[in-house]
Amino acid sequence: MRLKISAPQLFATVSLLLILGVAVSIGITQSSFYKNAIIERDARTVQDLVQALVTGRQSEGQLSVTDLEEYDTDRAQARLDQSFRGLTNVMGRARIKVFNRDGTIAWSDEPRLIGSPATRHTQDLARALRGEVRAILFDPEGAPKNPLDVFPASPLIEFYVPFSLAGGEPPGATSGALALYRSSDDLTDTIAKGQNLLWAMEGVGGLILFAALYGLFRRVYYGKRKAESQFARLSAEHTRLMQLERLSAMGQMVSEVAHQLNNPLVGVINLTELAQRELHNPERMKELLAEVRKAGADCRRFVQSMLVLNKVARAEPQLIDMARLVHDTIAFFQQSLGGEPRITMEATQGPVMVEVDPVLIRNALFNLIHNAAQADPAGHVTVTLVLEECAGVPRCSISVSDCGPGLALEVQNRLFTPFFTTRAGGTGLGLSIAKHIAVLHSGSIRAENKREGGARFVISLPLHA
Structure with a gap:
């Protein structure tokens, strides 16, 4: 079975591991730096x-460079x-050695070491005699044994510090070095306390950062999840409202279609009933049949308008000269009505290239x-064609x-509402179709x-679809 981990749990795990890794690396670096800083501070002291x-x-x-060089004389030893x-x-002192520039012990609290180069480091x-301050932590238990240089069993810290005496050559040069061995218990305890405090601060800081x-x-x-949930709920509500709106529009359209077809059909039924009574009067029969034919023509014209409305949903755009299309539509209209009324076209000079479906645009313009x-x-x-920028x-x-x-x-x-008309005998679809055609081409009316x-x-x- 696969274990499912939520996004907050995954983030918590990854961020905790990253913060832990960073805290450990920083803690190690700071602990090492702190340890070296404490040891260097004691060495400088x-x-x-x-x-x-x-x-x-x-x-x-009471002291000169000569005393270090002639350390084997009683006068030099006394000084x-x-x-x-x-x-x-000095608290915790274990051994003191004073070296001259040759690296020989000129004086020590252990007289047997005087005159020897006894040192483990x-x-x-050598670096102290060149002017550097050195400090080394070491454990005598693991060091080579020297019967003349015996230390306690506890860990020690060994300081090598240079010093200068006037009269040395060149002036200001290191005259010798002193090695001080002392117990490291106090120092290591101070370092341990400081490092523990650093680790505690790292841990608290890491926890605060993680939290x-x-x-x-x-x-x-969770804000995003809530917003997504609200958006999904709004989308579903919007979809439901759109469906209700479509159903309402469809119901209204069906009602309008039924109304538009019902009136002439009722007339056809009434006319046919009258025609049955006038079988003996051929002239009257002709009049009634003519009315029936007229009602049927009205129904056919209405159905054809509905078919045109259905075709509007499909467009096949192509690049055409809109000026020519407008001119041809006006010419076709005037031919169909015998030149009345007078129509004037005003257009910019030259072709106006537009990407549209010419059949649909011609239909809308004709309407x-x-x-x-x-x-x-x-x-x-007046029909006007202009170019503009919006x-x-x-x-x-x-x-x-x-x-x-x-x-x-x-x-x-209500001009562009389907089936709305102010003209007797009108279907109320012309302007509605024109609006659908304009919208289909990303335009407006x-x-x-x-x-x-x-x-x-x-x-x-x-100009372009």
């Missing part, structure tokens, strides 16, 4: 003590003993021109203006009243 001691003795004329004997009071001594990051992640994660002609049959219709997008606008009575406010609000009278319908289309 010993150096300052030794330098102050020899400087004071030299200023009193060296008086100079360095005070260091034997010759390289550190802050995890808390932030939880807020962001607008037809409506304008019916608004004022004896008037004048929100940085180049567009082509086709406006159809008439000189009729204009549009009432209550009519403007609007209706407005002109200041000088009449109405204007404007189709705005982007």
Whole structure:
């Protein structure tokens, strides 16, 4: 069975491991730095003590470079003993050795070591004689045994500090080095306490960082989950509302279709009943059958309009010259109506290339021109084609203006509603189809009243689909 891990649990595990790794690496680095800093501090303290001691003795004329070089004389030993004997009071002291520049022990609290090069760390001594301060932690238990140089069994720290005496060559050069061996118990205890404090601070800091990051992640994660849940719920609600709206629109359309077909069908039924009673009157029969034919023609025209509305949902755009399409549509309309009313076309010079479905655009434009002609049959219709830019997008606008009575406010609000019409015998689908065609081409259509009278319908289309 696969173990499922949630995103917060995965984040907690990964972040905790990362913080632990960083805290451990920083803790190791800081612990090492702290240990070295404490040891170096003690070494500098010993150096300052030794330098102050020899400087004071030299200023009193009680110590010189010669005493280090001629250490085997009684006078030199007496002066060296008086100079360095005070260091034997250092807490935890285990051994003191004073080396001259040759690396030979000129004085020690263990007289048997005087005159020998006895030291376990010759390289550190050499570096001290070159002016460096050295400090070494070591355990005498594991060191080679020297019967003349016996140490206690506890761990020690060994300081090698240089000192200078006036009169040396060259001036200011290191005159010798002092090695001080002392118990490291106090020092290691101080280091351990400091390191424990550092680790505790690292741990507390890491936990605070983890808690802050995890808390932030939880807020962001569950906030996102909540937002996604709300968005999904809103999407579902929106989808449901859209479905209800579609069903409502479909129901309204079915109702309108039924109404539009019912009226002529009722007339057909009534006319046929009348025709049955007038079988003996052929002339009356002809009149009634003519009315039946007219009602059937109305039904056919309505069904054809519905079929056109269905075809609007499918467009096959191609690059065409819109100026030519408008010109051809006007010419076709005038031929179909015998040249009335008078139609004027105003367009920019040259071709206007637009990516549209020419059949659908011609249908929409024909409907607008037809409506304008019916608004004022004896008037004048103007079709204008212009190029403009809207929100940085180049567009082509086709406006159809008439000189009729204009549009009432209550009519403007319902102009593009399917089946809405103010004209007797109209289907109410022409403007609705025109709007669908415009929207299908990512365009728009609007209706407005002109200041000088009449109405204007404007189709705005982007130059490229």
